[in-house]
Amino acid sequence: MRANLESLPSGGPASEQEDWGHVQTGLIRYLRARAVRADVAEDIAQETLIRLISVSRKQAIASVFALGFRIADNLLVDLYRAERRLTDAPGDDMRSEAPSLDRVLDSRRAYAVFQQCLDRMPPLRREVIVRRRMRQESCRAIGEALSLSIKAVEKHITRGLLDLRRAMEKAGIEPAGWDE
Template identity: 65%
Template sequence: MPITTKAKSPGELEDWPAIREAIRRYVRTRTGRADMADDIAQDVLLRLIALRETQAIGSIFALAFRIADNLMVDTNRREIRQSGDLDEDWPCDAPSLDRVLDSRRAVEVLSSCLRRMPPLRREVIIRRRLRQESCRAIGNDLSMSSKAVEKHITRGLVDLRQAFERAGIEPVGE
């Protein structure tokens, strides 16, 4: 015996078993899962009946398919969240926590070493290595020969290498 309920307009009856079967076929075709089809079809009928009590529905089948689509999306999202499986094919552009911590430690060692350097050597290293200024430009600004600038750079780099070695940090991008 078909389950029917009165529609808003007098004498109109809904064929709930036909709607349920149409939704089951639709979900089964879209997902390939009979268990999901049964659950979603049941939820769709419950929601349609509740809506029918309070609102006039223009096309019951159109609304049923829309509700089914939304329920399929919700079900998939819930299953993904609950599965706990991470897709390892998703690359992450952010550095790992270990790399961030190692980089912070390297910056601390670099800063500490620069603070301990004589002021002239520190300025030469910063201008050459960080600001990419030429030895000639640094020498002209500081009234030094290019050879003297190169010696300050060499001594500064030796100081930095020793500081990194003492801290157990491998220098990168020499």
């Protein structure tokens, strides 16, 4: 939409001398040459004219076209930035490596079930499970520390893991990775 240039109030010396219609046509051509859509080019040209007229009332402009092209470029950059903010998928920049709230709550629940199951185990079985699964000690090292045979350590591990599996299944929690 072309600005109604006749209705613009004249004021300073530049506004009387400039042919604003000619400037607006030049701005639209400049913007269209930069692959700007026609409607956007007209809007930016109109906004540029308003700013040029405002500046011309306060001070003399050496080159109306040079200033107009600069203003139009800045308005175009502002428009592209605003459109990019609107079209970017929300949250793309705000993704977190932290687990989701659901996963945190599920993990806390699994931990509580795990801890209750450990507390109910006989002390020797609990000690073997903790040493093997938590501290990553070998069966041989556990056997030597607790004066047990390797077979006895393996049986405690097997029974302890079965207890943990049953407790997790009873609570509705998938005990993934417990058998490894």
